[in-house]
Each structure stands twice: as C-alpha cells, then as structure tokens.
Amino acid sequence: MKILVNDGVRPSLGVVRSLGRKGIRVGVLAESSFAPVLHSRYCTRQYLGPAPESEGFVAAVLDILRRELETLTRVEIMDEAKIRLAADKRHTHELASAAGVPAPRTVYPASLRDALARAAELEYPIVIKPCRETHGETVRYASSPAELPAVYRRFCEEKGFFQDNLPMLQEFIPGYGCGFFALYQHGVPKRIFMHRRIRENPPSGGVSTCAESFFDPRLKEYGVRLLDSLKWHGVAMVEFRRDSRDHDFKLMEINPRVWGSLDLALAAGVDFPYDLCQVIQGKQLEYSEDYHRAIRFHWPIELVRSGRP
Incomplete structure (x- = not known):
C-alpha cells in the first residue's frame, strides 16, 4: 500500500511515523525541502510543490498520483460541501444551536x-x-x-x-481549551479521543504547546452530536473551551482535517492514521474509546517560534 501525505507541519510527521512503522510506504509532498517530515526515516519519496492554499496544489497532487501510484483506488474524505460547512464558523454555530451544544455569543x-x-x-x-x-x-x-x-x-x-x-x-470564554477527536465511518463514530490544553500559544487561546489526554462524558456527547448531525465520514476535530464560569464546554470550531496535536493521540494509543487506512481498504472498524488517560505531550518548538518563556 502506498500513501501520499501533504506536509501539514505538525501533524504530518506523526502520520508518516505511524504508517511507516506499519510497513506502509509513505511519500510526502512539501512546500520546502527543509520540512522536517521529509527527513523522517519513514518517508520513502519526497516531492516539492505549492502550499495547500495555492492554486496549483490540486494539480500537483494529481500529477504525483498519476506518475507514481499505479492505481488510485479510493480517496477517504467527506464530500466537499460538508467540509465547507464544517469549516464555516457561522454554520457550525447554527448547527450547535440546533443540536443543543453551548457556544459563545x-x-x-x-x-x-x-x-x-x-x-x-x-x-x-x-x-x-x-x-x-x-x-x-x-x-x-x-x-x-x-x-x-x-x-x-x-x-x-x-x-x-x-x-x-x-x-x-x-x-471571550475564560478557561482552557479542550478537543474532541473522532474517526467516523459513513456517519458512525469508530474512534474517540479527547484532550485538554495545559499550555497554549498565546495563553489567551491558540495552538497547543502542552496537552493532556482525558475523558469527559459531556464533551463526548457534544462532539458526537455535532458530527452525527453532519453524517460525518473521516477524521475531524471539534474544538471547545471549558468555561471557568459555569464549567461547561463551549464550541469554538470544527476542523475537518487531521489536527496539529495528533502526536498526543498516537502517544495515548489511538492510531488515527492507520485506522483511516483501514477504512480506505474497506474494513469495517469496531467502535473504541479506549486510550491512556493523563498522558502529556509537549511541543517546545511552538514556544521557540513565539519567543515566549
């Protein structure tokens, strides 16, 4: 099996390591030859191309698939219309209101x-x-x-x-960030994971520089309600903040893609990249929310980039 991974900076290295350790050949498309993921022992082919937000990105991906992969069997993503809906914060807040999920004013x-x-x-x-x-x-x-x-x-x-x-x-929601992460298979949740942010950059709310795996039934309920209502397929992150005033979770956004803190899920025992490959191959996954709690993962590079102590 061959997989082509786009360099998403933080999550791509975890994806490549996960799949490479399973014996899957992984090629990486990156904007720069200095991208760390290109130098992983598990990266079997390197491709340079435009950034994902550039106009030529899709053409570059299709060109690689035509040249390097003998047959393109399946692409496991949600349909474009639902991806656009999930990435639109106005729509997700309307969705939250209909599903009874709290959100900021x-x-x-x-x-x-x-x-x-x-x-x-x-x-x-x-x-x-x-x-x-x-x-x-x-x-x-x-x-x-x-x-x-x-x-x-x-x-x-x-x-x-x-x-x-x-x-x-x-x-503004005072408190700390939490994430609900899931792999869905044609509208049905198959893998569940949650984390809470210990440190963020900037501290008022941003990317995780340290996070810890945990489980909360109410957070799970909110995340499942939202993704169920979209009849989701593939991976997604639903981002919340736990409000220090009423101790409830407030929806921030839905990220319809692999997330930057994927390393923590992998360290806690949830192998989202490999499970997604299983789905691509047509295998029906059994539901699991089994993972190690209280596992912490640090991303010190984010602090170095910010110049913060």
Whole structure:
C-alpha cells in the first residue's frame, strides 16, 4: 500500500511515523525541502510543490498520483460541501444551536459600522476572528470599545477581509481549551479521543504547546452530536473551551482535517492514521474509546517560534 501525505507541519510527521512503522510506504509532498517530515526515516519519496492554499496544489497532487501510484483506488474524505460547512464558523454555530451544544455569543457584522454597533451586545474583551479557516495567525482581541475600531480595521486590512467575508465578533470564554477527536465511518463514530490544553500559544487561546489526554462524558456527547448531525465520514476535530464560569464546554470550531496535536493521540494509543487506512481498504472498524488517560505531550518548538518563556 502506498500513501501520499501533504506536509501539514505538525501533524504530518506523526502520520508518516505511524504508517511507516506499519510497513506502509509513505511519500510526502512539501512546500520546502527543509520540512522536517521529509527527513523522517519513514518517508520513502519526497516531492516539492505549492502550499495547500495555492492554486496549483490540486494539480500537483494529481500529477504525483498519476506518475507514481499505479492505481488510485479510493480517496477517504467527506464530500466537499460538508467540509465547507464544517469549516464555516457561522454554520457550525447554527448547527450547535440546533443540536443543543453551548457556544459563545457571536455576532456577524455586515460592515465596520455594524461591527461597532453590534459589539454592544457582547462584554469585553471581544474576540475577532474569521468566519472561515484562514492560514496564519487569525485571532485578534479588543479590550475596550475605544480599542475595537482600530483593531478590527487593521485586521481586515492585513488579512484582506471585505464586505462579503468580514470577521465575526465573539464573547471571550475564560478557561482552557479542550478537543474532541473522532474517526467516523459513513456517519458512525469508530474512534474517540479527547484532550485538554495545559499550555497554549498565546495563553489567551491558540495552538497547543502542552496537552493532556482525558475523558469527559459531556464533551463526548457534544462532539458526537455535532458530527452525527453532519453524517460525518473521516477524521475531524471539534474544538471547545471549558468555561471557568459555569464549567461547561463551549464550541469554538470544527476542523475537518487531521489536527496539529495528533502526536498526543498516537502517544495515548489511538492510531488515527492507520485506522483511516483501514477504512480506505474497506474494513469495517469496531467502535473504541479506549486510550491512556493523563498522558502529556509537549511541543517546545511552538514556544521557540513565539519567543515566549
């Protein structure tokens, strides 16, 4: 069996190691020859190509598949329409409301003037973020009404947000981040995993620099409700914050892809990449939520990149 993995920086190395240890030949497509995953002992072929957000990415992937893989049998992903829905924060919050899953109070401005007016519906600090997943640093904070106009305008200019895709304004949830991770097979959950963030970069909410595996029945219930309602197929992460005020989980977003903290799931005994390969081969998986609790994983490189102590 041959697998082609796109370099997603953090998760790709864990994917390649997982599959390589099972004897699967893994090729990697990366934007730079300096990508660490290209130098793994388990990377059997190296390909350089455009970044996933570039126009030529799909053409590059198809070219590799035609040249290097004898037959392309199956591609195990959810259909494009549902991926777009899951990646759209406005839709996921509507989905959460229908499923009875708590979410932060959020407003979707139609203009800068509308943003300033509707911000009165929220308490400060206010979180400013795109409605759809965007590459790079994608969150800003306004600590007061006086600060909001400049922060919002500058964010729009930096990221190229216009009238049809203006950033949303959201209530800040004090507490810590939690993740619900799953592999679904045609609408049915087969693998379940959860973690809580111990440290993040930045501390107010960002990528994990240390996380710990744990299990919470209510977090599981919320995650399953959301992915069930999408009739999901493949892997996904549902991101929450545990609110320190009422101790409930509040939905942040759904990531319809392999997540950056995959290493922790692998260390805790949940081999999502290999299980997904089993699904690709047409095998029916048995349900499992069995994994080691209280396993911690650290990503010190993220702290080095940020320059934080």
